[in-house]
Amino acid sequence: MKEMNLQVLLASRPQGWVTESNFTIVEAPPPEPGDGQVLVRNHYLSLDPYMRGRMNEAKSYATPVGIGEVMGGGTVGEVLKSNHAGLKPGDKVVGNLGWQLFGVAAGAELRVVDARKVPLTAYLGVLGMTGATAWVGLMEICKPRPGETLVVTAASGAVGGVVGQLAKIHGARVVGVAGGSEKCRYVTEELGFDACVDYKAGKLAADLGAALPGGIDCLFENVGGEIFDQLLARMNPFARIAVCGLISQYNSAPYPLKNFGSVLTNRLKIEGFIVAERRQRWSEAFKELTEQLAAGRIKYRETVAQGLRAAPAALIGLLKGENFGKQLVKLI
Amino acid sequence: MKEMNLQVLLASRPQGWVTESNFTIVEAPPPEPGDGQVLVRNHYLSLDPYMRGRMNEAKSYATPVGIGEVMGGGTVGEVLKSNHAGLKPGDKVVGNLGWQLFGVAAGAELRVVDARKVPLTAYLGVLGMTGATAWVGLMEICKPRPGETLVVTAASGAVGGVVGQLAKIHGARVVGVAGGSEKCRYVTEELGFDACVDYKAGKLAADLGAALPGGIDCLFENVGGEIFDQLLARMNPFARIAVCGLISQYNSAPYPLKNFGSVLTNRLKIEGFIVAERRQRWSEAFKELTEQLAAGRIKYRETVAQGLRAAPAALIGLLKGENFGKQLVKLI
Numbered sequence: 254m255k256e257m258n259l260q261v262l263l264a265s266r267p268q269g270w271v272t273e274s275n276f277t278i279v280e281a282p283p284p285e286p287g288d289g290q291v292l293v294r295n296h297y298l299s300l301d302p303y304m305r306g307r308m309n310e311a312k313s314y315a316t317p318v319g320i321g322e323v324m325g326g327g328t329v330g331e332v333l334k335s336n337h338a339g340l341k342p343g344d345k346v347v348g349n350l351g352w353q354l355f356g357v358a359a360g361a362e363l364r365v366v367d368a369r370k371v372p373l374t375a376y377l378g379v380l381g382m383t384g385a386t387a388w389v390g391l392m393e394i395c396k397p398r399p400g401e402t403l404v405v406t407a408a409s410g411a412v413g414g415v416v417g418q419l420a421k422i423h424g425a426r427v428v429g430v431a432g433g434s435e436k437c438r439y440v441t442e443e444l445g446f447d448a449c450v451d452y453k454a455g456k457l458a459a460d461l462g463a464a465l466p467g468g469i470d471c472l473f474e475n476v477g478g479e480i481f482d483q484l485l486a487r488m489n490p491f492a493r494i495a496v497c498g499l500i501s502q503y504n505s506a507p508y509p510l511k512n513f514g515s516v517l518t519n520r521l522k523i524e525g526f527i528v529a530e531r532r533q534r535w536s537e538a539f540k541e542l543t544e545q546l547a548a549g550r551i552k553y554r555e556t557v558a559q560g561l562r563a564a565p566a567a568l569i570g571l572l573k574g575e576n577f578g579k580q581l582v583k584l585i
Numbered sequence: 586m587k588e589m590n591l592q593v594l595l596a597s598r599p600q601g602w603v604t605e606s607n608f609t610i611v612e613a614p615p616p617e618p619g620d621g622q623v624l625v626r627n628h629y630l631s632l633d634p635y636m637r638g639r640m641n642e643a644k645s646y647a648t649p650v651g652i653g654e655v656m657g658g659g660t661v662g663e664v665l666k667s668n669h670a671g672l673k674p675g676d677k678v679v680g681n682l683g684w685q686l687f688g689v690a691a692g693a694e695l696r697v698v699d700a701r702k703v704p705l706t707a708y709l710g711v712l713g714m715t716g717a718t719a720w721v722g723l724m725e726i727c728k729p730r731p732g733e734t735l736v737v738t739a740a741s742g743a744v745g746g747v748v749g750q751l752a753k754i755h756g757a758r759v760v761g762v763a764g765g766s767e768k769c770r771y772v773t774e775e776l777g778f779d780a781c782v783d784y785k786a787g788k789l790a791a792d793l794g795a796a797l798p799g800g801i802d803c804l805f806e807n808v809g810g811e812i813f814d815q816l817l818a819r820m821n822p823f824a825r826i827a828v829c830g831l832i833s834q835y836n837s838a839p840y841p842l843k844n845f846g847s848v849l850t851n852r853l854k855i856e857g858f859i860v861a862e863r864r865q866r867w868s869e870a871f872k873e874l875t876e877q878l879a880a881g882r883i884k885y886r887e888t889v890a891q892g893l894r895a896a897p898a899a900l901i902g903l904l905k906g907e908n909f910g911k912q913l914v915k916l917i
């Protein structure tokens with residue numbers, strides 16, 4: 254008997270926080286690949302904060318997921334059938350096949366990866382969009398010079414952890430901001446950051462002051478809101494800010510920012526970016542990330558939800574900061 | 586009988602709005618130039634929004650004026666005595682001699698200007714720091730391409746007027762924001778902007794929507810606050826924002842900005858700048874500004890206060906938007 258496809262569809266648009274009722278799970282026969290396409294059995298699904306934006310109808314940088322459509326997302330899996338000359342059954346491929354067990358895609362849109370050297374999941378993490386995001390924001394926008402101080406928020410997250418370790422490799426002093434003492438311990442003891450500020454400890458201003466006696470030269474921003482506002486006030490002249498995410502703002506009314514004046518008094522550069530629009534730097538990024546990972550200079554942690562039916566709860570947990578490191582869903 | 590020097594000193598630091606009691610006016614004998622210095626009789630003093638920041642004790646981009654010190658400011662005047670080989674009595678010079686009738690400065694810090702071709706006051710305006718500010722922010726940060734829409738706030742101001750006219754010359758559609766119908770009429774009818782939004786008309790959102798059907802590609806920001814917040818929400822993907830001033834924020838508690846998320850959704854670039862730190866582009870700026878002014882393609886207006894004793898009230902008026910175009914003080 255042929256295995257059925259399982260798919261998670263967007264059932265309704267969230268008002269504020271995402272709930273499980275915003276999704277519906279359906280069964281369907283696996284699709285058939287057309288000309289130039291391949292059929293893929295997904296092994297892992299990547300969950301990422303940007304997915305929250307796709308659930309809105311509002312104009313954003315990406316087309317929203319339609320009601321009744323399969324939720325989009327990065328996947329790694331195995332080719333089952335191929336109508337594309339460059340791919341054959343058994344090949345391991347990374348693509349954007351979404352929240353489902355089986356998917357079809359044009360062969361040209363898939364990247365063949367080698368599962369013998371590194372675990373398959375790394376291609377959704379350090380060697381995937383996550384790593385490319387960290388590298389591009391750091392190297393194209395933050396541009397830390399040796400001895401400068403870099404701050405990264407959501408420091409124990411999939412992107413934040415890579416940002417900080419790369420910045421250390423390039424000679425910066427690195428301070429993370431994370432929620433909870435366990436995450437901060439991981440960031441300093443396992444990832445090797447110079448310091449970490451626990452924003453849940455209840456004395457944010459004092460802790461930031463202690464960790465940042467010389468101010469901030471580079472900020473890789475993933476969170477936004479009150480923490481970002483306090484960081485703005487600590488920027489040094491000519492500092493750079495890469496705005497990668499504003500996860501604290503995705504589910505609530507926007508936090509009213511009071512310290513924007515720092516942009517003028519400190520002549521800051523701020524740039525928002527989306528890694529998909531900077532593909533011209535990806536091969537350079539993956540080259541360095543592959544080398545550093547192989548050399549043991551980049552470490553990472555994963556939180557793996559079991560089975561596609563667990564994906565909605567796992568995304569909700571990610572948006573609340575309950576995961577640790579890269580959030581994945583195991584599909585096989 | 587020798588004329589006495591008159592000087593405006595900073596008497597106290599303002600709390601919120603500047604008042605005349607923050608200044609004191611004193612008489613003193615004119616100073617004597619030392620080695621390499623010249624004595625200048627100032628003819629005009631330039632008043633500019635940045636002066637408000639210098640009156641604070643707080644860290645800013647410039648050293649604050651000390652209590653009891655002469656207020657700083659750009660001046661144009663005539664050399665009376667020279668101990669510098671490159672300057673002789675009668676030379677007209679631009680410098681930073683501050684709020685006083687006579688001043689001494691190192692000859693190397695003064696720029697000799699030609700008062701026969703353009704009025705002396707132009708060297709404090711279009712052909713001075715004002716024009717350089719407009720040119721640098723526009724050409725180095727906003728970088729408007731033909732057909733793009735540029736917005737400039739404080740559009741009838743000394744900087745704003747030059748920004749808009751230069752942007753028109755470079756092919757942009759230009760929309761100004763100014764306070765009052767008279768200023769808006771000036772901006773469109775005399776300076777040739779495509780549209781102007783009067784923020785005092787009481788329907789800012791609707792008027793911005795009507796003037797900006799295609800959104801904003803470049804923003805030259807002089808004001809900050811609520812208007813800036815509304816403009817942020819209208820930025821197009823990959824738009825650029827030059828933060829030149831935030832005059833609405835200098836005398837009050839900071840306006841809480843709600844639309845910072847546009848930086849991410851629209852992948853904006855924002856950059857604060859100070860023209861004094863970009864001197865490497867000044868000669869290029871003055872070359873173009875001189876040509877365009879001579880060709881009649883850049884117009885300007887001046888508000889001239891009479892006599893040094895009128896300077897404090899004129900600065901207060903400038904900070905409240907009561908002036909029209911470049912605010913000067915005539916000293917002779």
